[in-house]
Every structure is written in C-alpha cells, then in structure tokens.
Amino acid sequence: MLGRPLAVAWQKKTTAGLLFQVRGRGTEAFSSLEEGATLEVRGPQGRGFPVPAGERLLLAAGAMGLAPLLFAWERYGASRPGELLLGVSCSRWTGLVEWLHRRGVPCTVACDDGSIGRKGTVVDLLERLIRKEDEVWACGPQAMMVAVADLAPARFFVSLEARMACGYGGCLGCVVPTRSGRLRACVDGPVFDGREVLWNDLLH
Amino acid sequence: MTFSTDLAVTVGSVAMETPLIVASGLWPFDGPFWCEEALGGIGAVSSKGLTLHPRPGNGGVRVWETPSGLLNSIGLQNPGVEAFAGEIIPGLPRRRPLIANVAVERLDDLERSLDLLQAMNLPPEVVELNVSCPNVDGGGMAWGLDASGVRQVLDVARPVWRGPLWLKLTPQAPRLDEITAAAESGGADALVVANTWLGMAIDVDRRSPVFDRTFAGLSGPAVFPLSLRLLWETASLTALPLIGCGGVSSGRDVLAMIMAGASAVEVGTALVREFHAPLRFCREISAYLEERGLRSVASLSGCAREGRKERR
Ligand SMILES: Cc1cc2nc3c(=O)[nH]c(=O)nc-3n(C[C@H](O)[C@H](O)[C@H](O)COP(=O)(O)OP(=O)(O)OC[C@H]3O[C@@H](n4cnc5c(N)ncnc54)[C@H](O)[C@@H]3O)c2cc1C
Ligand SMILES: Cc1cc2nc3c(=O)[nH]c(=O)nc-3n(C[C@H](O)[C@H](O)[C@H](O)COP(=O)(O)O)c2cc1C
Ligand code: FES
Numbered sequence: 411m412l413g414r415p416l417a418v419a420w421q422k423k424t425t426a427g428l429l430f431q432v433r434g435r436g437t438e439a440f441s442s443l444e445e446g447a448t449l450e451v452r453g454p455q456g457r458g459f460p461v462p463a464g465e466r467l468l469l470a471a472g473a474m475g476l477a478p479l480l481f482a483w484e485r486y487g488a489s490r491p492g493e494l495l496l497g498v499s500c501s502r503w504t505g506l507v508e509w510l511h512r513r514g515v516p517c518t519v520a521c522d523d524g525s526i527g528r529k530g531t532v533v534d535l536l537e538r539l540i541r542k543e544d545e546v547w548a549c550g551p552q553a554m555m556v557a558v559a560d561l562a563p564a565r566f567f568v569s570l571e572a573r574m575a576c577g578y579g580g581c582l583g584c585v586v587p588t589r590s591g592r593l594r595a596c597v598d599g600p601v602f603d604g605r606e607v608l609w610n611d612l613l614h
Numbered sequence: 615m616t617f618s619t620d621l622a623v624t625v626g627s628v629a630m631e632t633p634l635i636v637a638s639g640l641w642p643f644d645g646p647f648w649c650e651e652a653l654g655g656i657g658a659v660s661s662k663g664l665t666l667h668p669r670p671g672n673g674g675v676r677v678w679e680t681p682s683g684l685l686n687s688i689g690l691q692n693p694g695v696e697a698f699a700g701e702i703i704p705g706l707p708r709r710r711p712l713i714a715n716v717a718v719e720r721l722d723d724l725e726r727s728l729d730l731l732q733a734m735n736l737p738p739e740v741v742e743l744n745v746s747c748p749n750v751d752g753g754g755m756a757w758g759l760d761a762s763g764v765r766q767v768l769d770v771a772r773p774v775w776r777g778p779l780w781l782k783l784t785p786q787a788p789r790l791d792e793i794t795a796a797a798e799s800g801g802a803d804a805l806v807v808a809n810t811w812l813g814m815a816i817d818v819d820r821r822s823p824v825f826d827r828t829f830a831g832l833s834g835p836a837v838f839p840l841s842l843r844l845l846w847e848t849a850s851l852t853a854l855p856l857i858g859c860g861g862v863s864s865g866r867d868v869l870a871m872i873m874a875g876a877s878a879v880e881v882g883t884a885l886v887r888e889f890h891a892p893l894r895f896c897r898e899i900s901a902y903l904e905e906r907g908l909r910s911v912a913s914l915s916g917c918a919r920e921g922r923k924e925r926r
Contacts, residue, residue: 591670
C-alpha cells in the first residue's frame with residue numbers, strides 16, 4: 411500500500427545509494443530485489459541539512475541514522491573540520507562498520523556492549539568532543555536525539571523519522587511537534603532545527 | 615485536461631469536468647498542488663476537515679498500513695475556518711470547484727464557520743458537512759450516527775449556507791433509512807457515501823493498541839466492496855444525488871460506483887499510493903467508453919440497477 415521513506419546515503423554521478431536495515435515487510439521486499447529490478451521512487455522530498463556554519467561539524471549517528479549523515483559527511487564533512495560518530499548496539503553491526511572503513515570514511519564507533527570501537531554510546535562520544543562553537547547534526551533513535559539535544563549545541567540540526575503515508579504533505583500523518591506547530595516530516599522536514607523541536611511532546 | 619470522451623458530470627447544480635473529487639484530508643494547502651499540473655484528472659477538491667478554531671490533531675501514531683488498507687487517526691489537524699477563508703484559499707488559484715469539508719464539533723461553532731465561508735469574496739462551491747470523523751471526541755462522528763443528530767446539524771447549517779450542502783455519512787450509522795430521511799427533510803443537496811470504517815490495530819511488539827485513541831478510520835482498497843454496498847443501499851433509499859467514496863483505486867471502481875447510482879466519486883487513499891491516480895482513472899474510463907461506443911460517463915449513472923426488483 412504505502413511507500414517507505416529512505417534517506418539517500420550517497421550519490422555518485424547519476425547513482426543514488428541507499429543504506430537500510432530490514433525491519434518489516436517493506437524493507438524485506440527491498441532487500442530481495444534482483445539486480446535490474448525497477449522501483450517506483452518519489453523524491454527527493456522535503457528539506458535537507460543547511461550549509462554548515464559552525465566551527466566544526468560533528469555528525470552523530472545512531473545505527474541506521476547513519477544513512478543521511480553519511481551523505482552529509484561526503485558532501486560537507488570531509489572538506490571541513492569535524493567528525494563522524496556512529497553508535498551501535500552490538501557486534502551485529504560489524505558489517506556496516508567494515509563497509510564504512512572500506513569506503514574510506516573515517517568514523518569513530520561506540521558500541522553499547524563494547525564489541526566494536528569504544529564501549530558506550532554515541533552521546534558519550536559527542537559529550538567528550540563537543541565545544542561551544544560546534545555544529546551538531548544528528549539522526550537516530552528518539553532517546554538518543556533527546557540526549558543530544560540536552561548537550562545543547564550552538565547550531566543543531568536533526569533528521570527525524572516518522573511514520574508516513576502520502577509523502578507529499580497531504581495526509582498530516584507524519585507531523586513533528588515544533589515551536590511553530592505540528593510540521594510535516596515529509597515536506598517541512600525531515601531535517602529540523604533541533605532547538606525548535608518539542609522533544610517532550612515527541613516522546614509523549 | 616482533455617479526454618476523447620465526455621467525462622463531465624453534475625452533482626445537483628455543481629458541474630465538474632471529471633467525476634473524480636479529491637476526498638477530504640489528502641490535499642495539501644501548498645500552492646503547487648492547486649496548479650493545473652497537479653490537478654490532472656481531478657474534477658473538484660475537498661479540503662481537509664475544518665473546524666472553527668485551529669486544531670493540533672492527535673498525538674501518537676497517526677497512520678498505519680493494513681492489508682490493502684490504511685488506518686488513520688489524524689484528529690482533524692487544521693488551521694481553522696478563519697485562516698482558511700481569510701488567508702489560505704484567497705492565496706491559492708481556483709482551478710476546480712472547491713468543497714469545504716466542515717467538521718461538526720459544536721452547533722454554534724458550525725454556524726459561525728458557515729457564516730465565515732458564506733462571507734468570502736469567492737465562497738467554496740460546496741460545503742461538505744463532515745458528521746462522520748471517527749478520530750475526535752465531542753462531536754465528529756457522533757452527529758452522523760442517528761437521524762436526530764443529522765437533523766440538528768442540518769437545521770443549523772441549512773439556513774446559513776446558501777450554496778450546495780453535501781452531507782458526508784458515516785458507515786457506522788446503524789439506521790441508513792432514518793439518516794437518509796433526515797438528510798432529505800433537513801435540506802441536504804447530496805450525500806457522500808461514506809467516510810472511513812472504524813477499525814483498530816495492536817502493535818504486538820509493544821503489546822498495546824497502535825493508536826492513542828485505540829480506534830481509527832480504515833480506508834483504501836480493503837473497504838471498496840463495503841462502500842459500494844453502502845452506496846447501493848443508499849441509492850435504494852433516496853433520490854438525492856450521491857457521491858461514492860471508499861477504496862476507489864481504478865477506473866473500473868469509479869465506473870462501478872457510478873453504475874451503482876453515484877453521480878461522482880471521491881478518491882482519497884489511492885493518491886497516497888499513486889499521486890497521479892485520478893489521471894489514470896480518467897484514461898481508463900475514457901478507454902472503456904470508447905471501446906463500447908458510449909458517449910458519456912454520466913449516462914451510466916445507476917445503470918446497474920436497471921431491472922433489479924427493489925424499492926425505488
Ligand atoms: C525521513 C526518513 C528517512 C529514513 N531513512 C532510512 C534509511 O536511510 N535507512 C533505513 O534503514 N531506514 C530509514 N528510515 C526508516 C524506514 O523508513 C523504516 O524502517 C521502514 O519504513 C520500515 O518499513 P518496513 O515495511 O520494513 O517495516 P514495518 O513492517 O512497516 O515496520 C517495522 C518496524 O519499523 C518501524 N517503522 C515503520 N515505519 C517507520 C518509519 N517511517 N520510520 C521509522 N520507523 C518505522 C516500525 O515501528 C516497526 O518497528 C527512514 C525513515 C524516515 C521517516
Ligand atoms: C489521512 C486521511 C485523512 C482524512 N481526513 C478527513 C477529513 O479531514 N475529513 C473527512 O471528511 N474525511 C477525511 N478522511 C476520509 C476520506 O476523505 C475518505 O472518506 C476515506 O478515506 C475513504 O476513501 P478512500 O478509501 O478513497 O481513502 C481522511 C482519510 C485519510 C486517509
Ligand atoms: S506523510 Fe502525508 S503529510 Fe507527511
């Protein structure tokens with residue numbers, strides 16, 4: 411019935427790369443596509459990250475939240491001071507981390523159980539690193555985003571996930587509570603100014 | 615927008631170039647959607663459900679996919695009639711008849727809402743009274759569940775709103791015969807059959823209902839046979855013009871609704887799957903007519919009823 415929202419994780423000439431985790435029926439179907447299969451794609455939709463302006467650009471990814479931040483890293487991060495941080499839960503994510511290394515993307519990894527990179531969370535990594543003038547972009551599970559918001563970065567942008575139906579701004583199924591009212595993640599986001607998002611309402 | 619056959623229809627005094635109306639709750643107020651490019655195949659547009667005062671809508675999960683269907687619990691998030699009438703609509707091109715979907719919360723609010731719409735320089739071509747929203751407390755669907763609710767709403771609305779007044783029914787109403795009688799005597803000009811079907815979902819991972827309000831409205835192909843049956847029954851009960859709504863997802867579905875007695879058809883969830891669905895439906899209908907040498911889609915209205923032994 412419905413499409414599935416996915417970030418563009420990388421782009422090379424006319425090829426767009428996706429990076430996704432199998433969660434249910436839709437992503438399962440994507441994962442079993444044969445080479446040469448045709449997909450119906452609508453997009454790119456919505457608003458992306460702004461041009462970075464902070465002293466350093468720190469990108470904080472929780473697991474699959476990596477997808478849009480990898481794109482951001484390759485677009486902006488690689489050419490300016492900053493770091494890409496990735497938090498995962500356990501050694502099941504080794505494949506993704508190795509893939510990043512093969513791709514030549516420098517990335518600091520934290521793992522809840524310590525089996526890859528440092529033991530701890532991506533928020534721990536960020537907390538140790540962050541300075542007053544830094545700009546932070548984050549994407550990941552809600553609890554992680556709230557913890558990043560608590561660090562109160564000077565410039566702070568988040569890419570949020572919401573269940574979507576129409577993807578064109580019509581159904582109001584994907585709204586995010588912000589200081590300017592409930593905004594649609596599909597067309598007004600998915601990137602929002604982290605200081606505008608009402609995090610407590612989001613967690614309801 | 616030209617097709618090789620005649621797709622024009624009328625619902626009472628409202629003329630449309632095609633039989634397809636965008637169902638309420640699916641069309642954004644953003645400018646590009648009101649330009650010709652986006653409106654291909656569309657005969658008229660129904661607005662998001664409006665209330666006198668702005669509403670933030672429901673919290674929690676709002677949409678959930680089901681087999682061939684969509685459950686929603688949006689909760690009438692809308693900017694309020696004042697902003698709609700004063701800023702939003704005047705700022706948009708008017709390329710199709712505009713249907714203002716007005717939700718009923720309280721009767722005095724309804725009266726004020728209709729006053730504001732009536733006072734617009736270019737009022738909507740139609741008001742569609744939504745007495746069938748399952749996703750709000752205090753009013754909403756409650757008004758549409760029985761004849762006395764319907765009569766109360768029409769008794770307030772009819773004297774205020776001078777244009778065509780459509781009533782959007784809820785499938786949850788147990789006595790269709792009483793509802794249609796109340797709609798006729800209350801002065802409704804047409805009936806929309808119907809809004810969403812009450813359903814629910816449980817997230818077994820979280821072991822709790824998906825929606826904060828537990829129940830939600832089901833739409834999409836899953837409900838098409840149900841809506842078609844309801845339309846058929848309604849057509850047996852009243853001579854008012856009817857608009858079919860629920861699960862339409864092809865030109866043949868549109869034709870089926872029209873053959874069952876609809877003058878026009880609303881399309882909602884199909885847009886979510888395929889934004890240009892109305893254009894495809896029109897092409898399919900046009901090809902159907904052409905292959906059979908039929909002159910117009912309007913001539914098919916109610917044709918499936920001919921020869922059936924039934925009331926009316
Ligand atoms: C703007 C945006 C960008 C995204 N980018 C990516 C990406 O690049 N890579 C990636 O792996 N995932 C991404 N997601 C999440 C992805 O859309 C969901 O994992 C996917 O829709 C699940 O579909 P499914 O049919 O496999 O699962 P379903 O059977 O529908 O659900 C399985 C699980 O996924 C969760 N889920 C369902 N829909 C969403 C959703 N829209 N957002 C978050 N969780 C959801 C459900 O709560 C459930 O636990 C993104 C989401 C958004 C909103
Ligand atoms: C996301 C969504 C929002 C809706 N909002 C409204 C609304 O505001 N007012 C209303 O009368 N109906 C609303 N509806 C119901 C539709 O207008 C339509 O009656 C119903 O979805 C059945 O048609 P469909 O199967 O073609 O979608 C909504 C439906 C959906 C899916
Ligand atoms: S998914 Fe419909 S408004 Fe965003």
